[in-house]
Amino acid sequence: MNKDILICGVGGQGTVLASKIIAASAMQEGSVVHSAETIGMAQRGGPVTSHVRVGENAFSPLIPSGSADIILAFEPGEAVRNLKYLKKDGIAIVNTCAVKPVTESLNPSGYEGTAQVEYLRSRCSCIFVSSDEVCKPFGSSKFFNIIILGVAAGSGRLGISKETVLAQIEKRVPQKFIQTNKNAFLAGFEIGESAVK
Amino acid sequence: MGNGAIALGALAAGVNLVAGYPGTPSSEIIETVSKYPHEGVHLEWSVNEKAALEVAVAAAYSGARALVTMKQMGLNVASDPLMSVAYVGVKGGLVLVSADDPGPISSQTEQDTRRYADFCRIPVFDPSSPEEAYTMIGDAFEYSEKYGTPVLFRPTTRVCHAYASIDIPDKTSPKEYDGFIKDSGRWVIFPRLSYLNHGRIEERNVEIGKDFSAYSFNTVQNPEAEKAVVTSGISYAYVRECLKNRSDVRLIRIATAFPFPEDFVLGALDGVSEVLCIEELSPYIEEQILKTAGMHHLDLTVHGKLDGSVPHNGENSVELSAKILSGFPGVQTANGQVDLSGSPALPVRPPVLCAGCPHRASFYAVKQAMKGQKAFFCGDIGCYTLGNAMPLDMVDTCLCMGAGITMAQGMNYTNDGVCFAFTGDSTFFASGMTGVVNAVYNEADIILCVLDNSTTAMTGHQPHPGTGRNMMGNFVEKVDIAKVLEGMGVRKIVTVNPLDLEKSIKAVRECAAEKGVKAIIFKSPCIAITKPSGRCSVDSGKCINCKKCIREIGCPALVTADGKVTIDRNLCTGCSLCSQICPVGAIGGEEHE
Ligand code: SF4
Ligand code: SF4
Numbered sequence: 001m002n003k004d005i006l007i008c009g010v011g012g013q014g015t016v017l018a019s020k021i022i023a024a025s026a027m028q029e030g031s032v033v034h035s036a037e038t039i040g041m042a043q044r045g046g047p048v049t050s051h052v053r054v055g056e057n058a059f060s061p062l063i064p065s066g067s068a069d070i071i072l073a074f075e076p077g078e079a080v081r082n083l084k085y086l087k088k089d090g091i092a093i094v095n096t097c098a099v100k101p102v103t104e105s106l107n108p109s110g111y112e113g114t115a116q117v118e119y120l121r122s123r124c125s126c127i128f129v130s131s132d133e134v135c136k137p138f139g140s141s142k143f144f145n146i147i148i149l150g151v152a153a154g155s156g157r158l159g160i161s162k163e164t165v166l167a168q169i170e171k172r173v174p175q176k177f178i179q180t181n182k183n184a185f186l187a188g189f190e191i192g193e194s195a196v197k
Numbered sequence: 198m199g200n201g202a203i204a205l206g207a208l209a210a211g212v213n214l215v216a217g218y219p220g221t222p223s224s225e226i227i228e229t230v231s232k233y234p235h236e237g238v239h240l241e242w243s244v245n246e247k248a249a250l251e252v253a254v255a256a257a258y259s260g261a262r263a264l265v266t267m268k269q270m271g272l273n274v275a276s277d278p279l280m281s282v283a284y285v286g287v288k289g290g291l292v293l294v295s296a297d298d299p300g301p302i303s304s305q306t307e308q309d310t311r312r313y314a315d316f317c318r319i320p321v322f323d324p325s326s327p328e329e330a331y332t333m334i335g336d337a338f339e340y341s342e343k344y345g346t347p348v349l350f351r352p353t354t355r356v357c358h359a360y361a362s363i364d365i366p367d368k369t370s371p372k373e374y375d376g377f378i379k380d381s382g383r384w385v386i387f388p389r390l391s392y393l394n395h396g397r398i399e400e401r402n403v404e405i406g407k408d409f410s411a412y413s414f415n416t417v418q419n420p421e422a423e424k425a426v427v428t429s430g431i432s433y434a435y436v437r438e439c440l441k442n443r444s445d446v447r448l449i450r451i452a453t454a455f456p457f458p459e460d461f462v463l464g465a466l467d468g469v470s471e472v473l474c475i476e477e478l479s480p481y482i483e484e485q486i487l488k489t490a491g492m493h494h495l496d497l498t499v500h501g502k503l504d505g506s507v508p509h510n511g512e513n514s515v516e517l518s519a520k521i522l523s524g525f526p527g528v529q530t531a532n533g534q535v536d537l538s539g540s541p542a543l544p545v546r547p548p549v550l551c552a553g554c555p556h557r558a559s560f561y562a563v564k565q566a567m568k569g570q571k572a573f574f575c576g577d578i579g580c581y582t583l584g585n586a587m588p589l590d591m592v593d594t595c596l597c598m599g600a601g602i603t604m605a606q607g608m609n610y611t612n613d614g615v616c617f618a619f620t621g622d623s624t625f626f627a628s629g630m631t632g633v634v635n636a637v638y639n640e641a642d643i644i645l646c647v648l649d650n651s652t653t654a655m656t657g658h659q660p661h662p663g664t665g666r667n668m669m670g671n672f673v674e675k676v677d678i679a680k681v682l683e684g685m686g687v688r689k690i691v692t693v694n695p696l697d698l699e700k701s702i703k704a705v706r707e708c709a710a711e712k713g714v715k716a717i718i719f720k721s722p723c724i725a726i727t728k729p730s731g732r733c734s735v736d737s738g739k740c741i742n743c744k745k746c747i748r749e750i751g752c753p754a755l756v757t758a759d760g761k762v763t764i765d766r767n768l769c770t771g772c773s774l775c776s777q778i779c780p781v782g783a784i785g786g787e788e789h790e
Contacts, residue, residue: 002645010546023360027362032362033360033361033362034326034359034360034361035360036355036358036360037358037360038358038360039221039222039358045546045548045549045753046546046547048549058438058669059434059435059437059438059439059441060431060437060438060514060515061326061355061356061358061359061360061431061434062355062433062514062515064438064514064516064519065515065516065534066533066534068212080541080543081543082248083535083537083540084534086453086534086535086536087534087535088533088534088535089533090535099546100544100756101544101545101546102546102549102768103545103546103547103549103751103753104544104750104754105747105757105762106587106588106747106753108757109542109544109545110543111543113540116541116543118295119539119540120539123535123536123537124535126203133527140363147636161501183209187715
């Protein structure tokens with residue numbers, strides 16, 4: 001299998017765990033995997049991206065523009081920022097809830113994310129999820145990374161089986177959070193499945 | 198991670214001692230060693246890069262294998278011992294990893310470690326992936342011992358921070374070695390030794406160049422093609438990505454830029470009339486090819502940075518390589534992107550001091566105390582460089598590690614006004630102390646502000662001599678900054694908690710009123726490594742919506758919702774700086790958890 005998966009968001013949203021689980025799952029299924037992170041500074045709130053490249057045919061650690069099969073965007077503005085990586089027939093899974101820049105109160109930009117969502121809708125095939133809504137049953141926005149992973153897997157575009165991801169979640173999440181994370185993943189999986197129906 | 202691969206490769210090579218100073222993109226090498234079994238290996242964060250290298254040199258003189266890690270600018274600090282040890286040579290393998298940062302992404306310069314290799318006349322290895330880095334670091338130790346010379350190892354950011362899977366041995370053990378054998382004719386550098394060794398080194402480098410000509414990571418693909426691309430490091434990965442499935446371009450990769458593998462290059466270029474050099478940072482390989490072409494009267498056109506085909510600055514990418522190659526062999530770049538036209542404006546997300554960062558409070562106190570007075574603020578390297586941003590605007594200069602202290606002195610001698618130096622605790626130990634002695638001795642009138650947050654925050658929270666913990670896992674006596682300053686002759690030293698605004702302002706005023714070198718230690722831990730003390734909230738009944746808190750300190754947790762000031766509970770750490778600023782006392786009510 002050859003697949004380029006880009007994960008983007010804002011520092012502190014848990015993008016790194018999502019990319020680690022994807023990379024480890026693909027490896028568990030026997031693929032060669034390369035990945036890279038744009039490591040931010042110690043302060044929070046900057047844009048972050050993880051590039052996961054599955055398959056023998058990838059040399060650059062970063063995904064070339066127009067190559068990503070799937071983008072997992074934890075934030076609509078960041079989805080637009082990274083849209084250049086998406087293939088024409090690729091898919092973007094996008095959180096509709098915007099994260100305002102930390103400098104917003106000082107330099108108001110009026111950024112709400114709605115224009116970005118509309119733009120994405122007009123440009124590529126997307127599955128939209130609202131982190132506010134989907135995280136509610138789990139009581140914390142911290143589970144969004146696992147939910148969006150579920151959406152991606154459920155859409156069938158990730159190329160990794162449900163069971164493999166569940167096994168990796170078990171390996172990588174602290175004991176007492178395993179069940180909630182599995183439930184979060186399965187909730188996302190359903191959303192993904194029904195979105196492509 | 199590439200840095201992890203370097204660490205594991207060194208352990209597999211039986212490294213006995215690892216020392217370094219944190220710096221992006223190199224810091225995870227030492228952190229990886231500490232996380233894997235490394236019994237019998239001495240591991241340390243040294244106070245700076247020069248110290249790290251000198252510690253390692255003695256180990257290598259004793260026959261042990263030593264690894265030193267730093268970022269490229271750290272090599273400037275370590276260049277003094279490096280140049281000399283290059284003359285003296287080593288017995289055990291000595292490999293110095295200096296991670297370059299094209300872009301630059303998190304550095305002050307775009308310097309090229311390969312130039313240091315040439316300058317010091319020592320070999321350099323240049324991996325293009327984490328897998329290669331793992332193997333090459335072992336090779337670097339072999340070459341170091343084979344030729345008795347220190348060796349440079351130069352990954353770049355994208356190699357350091359890329360992940361791949363590698364197989365590692367179950368168990369590694371440090372190398373057996375003899376220990377130091379006294380021989381002053383060998384280990385004591387004197388002019389005559391340097392003269393003799395200089396001659397030997399140049400002869401030896403011809404040998405290494407021949408040896409490198411057979412090195413497995415110097416490679417040629419498509420040897421039939423007449424047009425050639427010469428590349429190195431991560432650019433090799435990018436160019437390969439562009440030239441997938443192409444057989445009409447000869448792809449030459451040089452993993453050992455110095456000593457230049459001339460025989461290999463002559464063979465690789467046989468039958469080529471036009472060559473394009475794609476490399477990051479300086480046109481090092483390009484210049485060597487021009488030199489080789491000149492010496493051997495080759496009929497060869499060389500493209501690259503020197504004729505404008507390749508940009509001098511910034512990092513390379515698949516996209517840029519494709520653009521460069523499009524005018525040469527011609528590559529298809531149409532990868533089928535989605536239509537990107539009409540993109541809406543995107544939010545800018547600049548790095549800012551965290552909510553609750555004690556540095557914000559320190560800067561604010563100095564700013565308040567100096568209101569209406571002329572003052573100069575010499576900053577330094579660390580998170581606190583971000584104190585330059587509005588609304589604080591408290592960093593007038595930033596040059597290199599430790600320069601804040603000495604530059605404040607120069608400011609003082611040439612300007613009227615109160616001169617401040619800001620330095621972090623780790624920076625103080627790394628290269629601030631000598632500057633303080635200089636200030637005392639040369640009678641400067643400066644105020645030194647040590648922003649002591651008990652960690653090396655910016656590079657990922659490494660311990661240092663003031664934290665009482667070292668990389669051998671031991672608790673050690675903390676080196677007390679106030680006592681150090683006292684011992685160096687600073688007469689007035691005040692320690693305050695910057696989160697107590699009134700006391701802090703008073704301390705600054707007091708110091709400004711006195712002559713000589715004064716020091717204020719603003720002591721409060723980095724909030725990224727401590728538990729928040731609580732949360733603050735705005736009493737909407739009291740708040741007059743003057744927005745003073747937002748305007749003055751720029752804490753990211755202070756936000757406006759529906760035109761009213763509120764505090765983002767997820768960000769606030771309860772530092773209470775804002776509550777001390779509010780003119781009507783509307784902020785408070787620390788909700789302790
Ligand atoms: S107390 Fe005020 S200044 Fe401190 S972190 Fe909270 S909102 Fe920011
Ligand atoms: S990481 Fe620590 S020192 Fe750096 S900005 Fe955040 S609180 Fe301040």
